[in-house]
Amino acid sequence: MKIRGRAWKFGDSIDTDVILPGKYLTLTEPKELAQHAMEGIDSEFSRRVQPGDIIVAGRNFGCGSSREHAPLALKHAGVGAVVAKSFARIFFRNAVNIGLPVVICPEAYEAVEQGDQLEVDLEGGVLRDLTKGVELKFTPLPSFLLEILSSGGLIPYLKSKLGVRDAL
Amino acid sequence: MARSCRRSVSPGEYVEASVDLAMFHELTGPLTLKVLRKLGSDKPWDREKLVIVLDHQVPADTVKTAELHKELRIYARRWGIPYFYDVGRHGIAHQLLVEEGFVQPGMLIVGADSHTCTAGALGAFATGVGSTDMAAVVATGKIWLRVPESMKIMVDGELPKGVYAKDVVLHVIGEIGADGATYMAVEFHGSTIESMSISDRLTICNMAVEMGAKTGMVNPDARTLEYLRSIGCELRYPVLRSDDNAHYAEELHIDASKLEPVVACPHRVDNVKAVAEVEGTPVDQVFIGSCTNGRIEDLRVAAKILKGRKVAEGTRLIVIPASQRVLKEALREELIDIFVDAGGVVCNPNCGPCLGGHMGVLADGEVAISTSNRNFIGRMGSPKSEVYLASPATAAASAVEGRITDPRRYLP
Ligand code: SF4
Numbered sequence A: 001m002k003i004r005g006r007a008w009k010f011g012d013s014i015d016t017d018v019i020l021p022g023k024y025l026t027l028t029e030p031k032e033l034a035q036h037a038m039e040g041i042d043s044e045f046s047r048r049v050q051p052g053d054i055i056v057a058g059r060n061f062g063c064g065s066s067r068e069h070a071p072l073a074l075k076h077a078g079v080g081a082v083v084a085k086s087f088a089r090i091f092f093r094n095a096v097n098i099g100l101p102v103v104i105c106p107e108a109y110e111a112v113e114q115g116d117q118l119e120v121d122l123e124g125g126v127l128r129d130l131t132k133g134v135e136l137k138f139t140p141l142p143s144f145l146l147e148i149l150s151s152g153g154l155i156p157y158l159k160s161k162l163g164v165r166d167a168l
Numbered sequence B: 001m002a003r004s005c006r007r008s009v010s011p012g013e014y015v016e017a018s019v020d021l022a023m024f025h026e027l028t029g030p031l032t033l034k035v036l037r038k039l040g041s042d043k044p045w046d047r048e049k050l051v052i053v054l055d056h057q058v059p060a061d062t063v064k065t066a067e068l069h070k071e072l073r074i075y076a077r078r079w080g081i082p083y084f085y086d087v088g089r090h091g092i093a094h095q096l097l098v099e100e101g102f103v104q105p106g107m108l109i110v111g112a113d114s115h116t117c118t119a120g121a122l123g124a125f126a127t128g129v130g131s132t133d134m135a136a137v138v139a140t141g142k143i144w145l146r147v148p149e150s151m152k153i154m155v156d157g158e159l160p161k162g163v164y165a166k167d168v169v170l171h172v173i174g175e176i177g178a179d180g181a182t183y184m185a186v187e188f189h190g191s192t193i194e195s196m197s198i199s200d201r202l203t204i205c206n207m208a209v210e211m212g213a214k215t216g217m218v219n220p221d222a223r224t225l226e227y228l229r230s231i232g233c234e235l236r237y238p239v240l241r242s243d244d245n246a247h248y249a250e251e252l253h254i255d256a257s258k259l260e261p262v263v264a265c266p267h268r269v270d271n272v273k274a275v276a277e278v279e280g281t282p283v284d285q286v287f288i289g290s291c292t293n294g295r296i297e298d299l300r301v302a303a304k305i306l307k308g309r310k311v312a313e314g315t316r317l318i319v320i321p322a323s324q325r326v327l328k329e330a331l332r333e334e335l336i337d338i339f340v341d342a343g344g345v346v347c348n349p350n351c352g353p354c355l356g357g358h359m360g361v362l363a364d365g366e367v368a369i370s371t372s373n374r375n376f377i378g379r380m381g382s383p384k385s386e387v388y389l390a391s392p393a394t395a396a397a398s399a400v401e402g403r404i405t406d407p408r409r410y411l412p
Helices: A030-034 A069-077 A089-098 A143-151 A154-162 B029-039 B063-079 B093-099 B114-122 B131-140 B165-176 B198-211 B222-230 B296-306 B324-332 B335-341 B392-401
Strands: A002-009 A054-057 A081-084 A102-104 A117-121 A126-129 A134-137 B014-018 B021-025 B050-053 B108-111 B125-128 B142-146 B150-156 B185-189 B215-218 B250-255 B262-264 B272-274 B285-288 B316-319 B367-370 B386-389
Touching: A030 A069, A054 A117, A069 A089, A081 A117, A089 A102, A089 A143, A089 A154, A089 B131, A143 A154, A154 B029, A154 B131, B021 B029, B021 B093, B021 B131, B029 B063, B029 B131, B050 B063, B050 B093, B093 B108, B093 B114, B093 B198, B108 B114, B108 B131, B114 B125, B114 B198, B114 B215, B114 B222, B125 B215, B131 B142, B165 B198, B165 B250, B165 B262, B165 B272, B185 B198, B198 B215, B198 B222, B198 B296, B285 B296, B285 B392, B296 B316, B296 B324, B296 B335, B296 B392, B324 B335, B367 B392
Parallel strands: A002 A054, A054 A081, A081 A102, B021 B050, B021 B108, B108 B125, B150 B185, B150 B250, B185 B215, B285 B316, B285 B367, B367 B386
Antiparallel strands: A002 A117, A117 A126, A126 A134, B014 B142, B262 B272, B262 B386
């Protein structure tokens, strides 16, 4: 799986209240959630982000609550992947489960600048900064997590395993 | 975890484990059900092992919330879920699970809420997950987990006057950072923890997630078993304790006798400072409640300080007991009188302003001191507000003075 897009840089400890403020937790429609993605730190983000764009952040991205609304908002706003020095545990799980690729690559934050064109190769474990011509390596996720991601999330993955057809 | 997988496991491994108890509430439940319907059926794998709680915005504050409540109510009725806690029987889920006897040592508990780790105070392995994970649990009773490394936090010595469990856990977070225990199971050991009440242990384990941990745990001991007996809970799982020669990825030692009252300053839980450093900071609002510090023991401490005193002019005090049971006990002990006489507002049990939901959200530029567990930007309302986290004693003393105050001056 390869993802291409522009880099959006955020710092350390970007928490779930910043990614999707608590007052929107009563929303369940991904489209509505998407309109408030990253609102706590950048109210323009959801309007300006383009499909495939990649968030590059510091340590402990997604710390805080278990709200799946947070990765959902990012995914439906168009974010193609989140690359960070490290992730909070629940956010990491949630992101994989809903099919938002997450990449742990500690060097990316220093190497990449806002707006750079990036390409992430999930299976190959390579992050390319096409603007700078730099290549960074990272450890790919275990294969069953990659399988979940390439299926589009845990549910499509389980569905294909269980042989459930798209009746709903 | 080994018990739930029926074999021995080692850190770093990915395993499939059987869940003993699952919980979701009105903010995470509807999303879970939506995911389940995509899978074809929202039938729970075992209706006796599912607890559904309305706790975040209770009673409903908006039509939208009312719809969420209604959806879970219909779901519970449709599948005959025996443990559905509707408005009136409710309480904050993490408190309710404990006081209703759902939590026992040795269980694997999964909740669609990050503070599910609270239950580790009774020796359960309890962890928070998102809605898709929860949907897979509700459908299959199983969950994929990465076996965590363990971290040992030893707290020894007697706590000085005015220093409480909340100060201990904030101190730990300040020391190791908000990601200091990411992915790990944190075990709390030592004489201080052993002599703590169950309530205090719950406060400590509640905040394990604020260090990034998968769960926080206290080894079950005589006090744990005595507590479970007192609430009429029959043990159904083997009481597991960590091995004496267990290997820990990291260890931290804390001398409790050297601690002082602390606060976590805006906007990070690990931005911990001694109360003395920020004393005098004016506060618009004081919130005493939440799954961290909304128990009867917490209200007693606050009431002791507020008794016969008034909340400072220009400052609002909001007290929210964590459950209907806590509320009833607080009424019986006449603590509610003390709060109201002091000029405080007492709301019915629920999460209230802790997550900026309702019952006292903050306006632009306002400052609050709160006994809850998060002070992220906008957590309790406006993104331009500020939140300090503290113990119930520090919060109560600050209500009296209208600014951040060292509680030791108000204690005998
Ligand atoms: S009291 Fe606050 S932290 Fe606890 S469950 Fe409610 S919203 Fe979450």
